[in-house]
Every structure is written in C-alpha cells, then in structure tokens.
Amino acid sequence: MSIRRGRRVRAAALGVAVAAGITATVCAAPASARDAAPGSHRATQQAMDAAVRAGVPGVVGLAQDGGRGWTGEAGVADLRTGRERRAEDRYRVGSITKTFVATVVLQLEAEGRLSLDDTVEHWLPGVVRGNGHDGTKITLRQLLQHTSGIFNYTQDQTFGQRVFTTDFLRHRYDTYTPRQLVDIAMAHAPDFAPGTSWHYSNTNFVLAGMVIEKATGHSYATEIDRRVLRPLHLRSTTLPGTDSRMPRPSGRAYSKLSQQTTGRTYDVTALNPSMAGSAGEMVSDSADLNRFYRALLTGELLPQRQLKEMTTTVPVGSDTPDAGYGLGLMENKLPCGTEVWGHDGGIHGSSSVALTTKDGRHSLAFNFNGDWSGDSAAVVVAEFCGTAPASGPVK
Numbered sequence: 001m002s003i004r005r006g007r008r009v010r011a012a013a014l015g016v017a018v019a020a021g022i023t024a025t026v027c028a029a030p031a032s033a034r035d036a037a038p039g040s041h042r043a044t045q046q047a048m049d050a051a052v053r054a055g056v057p058g059v060v061g062l063a064q065d066g067g068r069g070w071t072g073e074a075g076v077a078d079l080r081t082g083r084e085r086r087a088e089d090r091y092r093v094g095s096i097t098k099t100f101v102a103t104v105v106l107q108l109e110a111e112g113r114l115s116l117d118d119t120v121e122h123w124l125p126g127v128v129r130g131n132g133h134d135g136t137k138i139t140l141r142q143l144l145q146h147t148s149g150i151f152n153y154t155q156d157q158t159f160g161q162r163v164f165t166t167d168f169l170r171h172r173y174d175t176y177t178p179r180q181l182v183d184i185a186m187a188h189a190p191d192f193a194p195g196t197s198w199h200y201s202n203t204n205f206v207l208a209g210m211v212i213e214k215a216t217g218h219s220y221a222t223e224i225d226r227r228v229l230r231p232l233h234l235r236s237t238t239l240p241g242t243d244s245r246m247p248r249p250s251g252r253a254y255s256k257l258s259q260q261t262t263g264r265t266y267d268v269t270a271l272n273p274s275m276a277g278s279a280g281e282m283v284s285d286s287a288d289l290n291r292f293y294r295a296l297l298t299g300e301l302l303p304q305r306q307l308k309e310m311t312t313t314v315p316v317g318s319d320t321p322d323a324g325y326g327l328g329l330m331e332n333k334l335p336c337g338t339e340v341w342g343h344d345g346g347i348h349g350s351s352s353v354a355l356t357t358k359d360g361r362h363s364l365a366f367n368f369n370g371d372w373s374g375d376s377a378a379v380v381v382a383e384f385c386g387t388a389p390a391s392g393p394v395k
Contacts, residue, residue: 077251094345102328
C-alpha cells in the first residue's frame, strides 16, 4: 500500500512512480555507465549504493536469474547501532499485499464461489453508497483493476493529518476496521464513473478483503495463509493485523513524516497496520516475494483462464505509456525491451519493489528502509537492463 504522502508518492501507486521514472533513469546514465550486462548485478549494486548516497538509510534486495541468486546490500538497517542490512531481513511490503489479495479473489472465481462481474453491492450490501458512490454499478473486476472510481481513503485530509504528519507519533497504534476505512472514502465524491478511467485507490482493496471474508467466512489473512503462504512455504511472510511489532530478523524503518526531504528523521518501525489492512499490511522478505511472483506468473497459483484475467491490463495514464495495471498486478516494459510483472509498495519508512519476467526466470525484490529519497526505478533498470545510474546524487 502506498499509504505515505511524501514528496515522491502522494498516496498513489508506487509502481506508477517507478514506471514514470524508468526512462529518465536511463537517459540520465552516461555511456560510460552502461557497461554492466544484465546478470552481472554490478549495475544493481551501483544503483543501491546511489540510493544510500541520496539519503536512504539502507537497501537490501535479492535477484534470482535462471536459478542463480544474488543479494545486494547498502547502508544500514539501524541508524542508532549501525547494524548493516541482511538478506533475511523482513520488512513491510505495503501495496505488494494487493497481489496476494487479488490472487485469492481469482482462486475463488476459479472455484465458482464468485464472479469478477459480480457487483460490490451483491457481496457488501449498502457498504459502497453515498456522495455519488453506488455499489450496484461497480464490479469486483473494477475493484482489482482500480477502475471503480471509488475515492482513495488515504487522500482524505483528516486521515492524512493523523497518519502522514508528525501526528502519526500520537496515532501510530490506532486501530481501524475495514468498514471505518471505507466510510472515510464514502464521505467524498467518486473520482469518475465506474469503468471510465483508472485511478489508484486503496479503498478498492479494502473492499476486496471484505468480499473474501463474506465469500469464505474467513478473514482475507486466513485465506492468504491457507491458499498461498503455506502451499509455497513462505515462512517469512505474515499478515500482522493489529500487531505493531516487526518479526525478527528486521531492521528499522525511517520517515521524515513530512512532504519535505530535510529535517528530523523519525523511527516509524512500530505501527498498527490496520491503517492499511488488505490494501497493504503484509510483512515479508525478498526471498519470499521472489518465490511468490515466480509461482504466480508460471501458473502454480491460478488456472490459465484466471491468470489471463490477471495479466490483462488497462493503461495507467499518458505519462506512463509503458505501464499497465491488471488485477492487483502491474506490467512494465523497460527501456531495454524487457517486460516485468509485479507490484510496488510504500508504507511508513518502507519502500519495496518485487518484479519478475513473465516466464519467472529472472526476478528481483528489494526494500528501502526510508520513504523520502532514493530511486527505485534505477535499481529495477540496473538489474533487468544492466544500466548503472549516473554518478552523484540521485534526485
């Protein structure tokens, strides 16, 4: 979940921000920096080092290419102790949670327990209503594809003041129910009529989690655990609910709690993830994320028909012509021609990316433990295209 509201991403899809920055990243690299072929990972390490020079406390990531693994690390996991980041560190993955939620919804469709063409009203009577919102006109497909037009609750001014500013320090342990988050959105008008445009809204996936519970009688977290985490042996991945603690091993997470990139740095590691819920509460590590996306794209989790539905994309805006959004899954065509699939996620003090080629052979998952600086797109292009960033600070 891109829940923070900082300079780089204001409660929108971090994946869109990465896609928008990819071309600029390549154009900024001089010819002398383009000598690291894909697979060597030298360019990826250079991009991670550049992120730390730009102000990110620490970076950790894992690339897997044709069965070979490589771990990259830069900076520190803990500014107080100086402990370095480790490959096995767990971190909050934010909106990467959305792909897991969408996978469960599609599994339920494959089982005949729901249809993507069902309306939200059918499953959640009276929940999406008010100020122009009408759940009878919105389908489950539109929720997963961000074409519903439903207002993004993280853009609510009162919520933003409580969560994205230094007020967070007083409210970091507050608990939100899914219905409370949806009701915040219902106090605003929709962004557009259902199906007429695209706009990232965390409310969509809060509702998707509620639909899973209605259809199965179990929480979305229980269903993700039963259907995805246990079958794939993703032992470092958890859905903490209201538990503010991070499982070990893990480092710290840092934020400016401001739209500014200067000023005091706050430790925001502990927080009640119910503020994100099924839009972004998950904790994982790079190995688990790579395993998940490889399994998903190669058909281990979904029948072919549902996987085709998931990978059928819509445009996300004229400024990102090489990106498309499917059902909880983003496609990016990189400047070198490589096509990657996955998702990005941002939550307080944590920016994460997980991507894989469609054949599952080459995957990358990494995390910045700061939310105000660094160039995620540079790391992506470096790994999949072998293009190192220009020397000097990364804007």
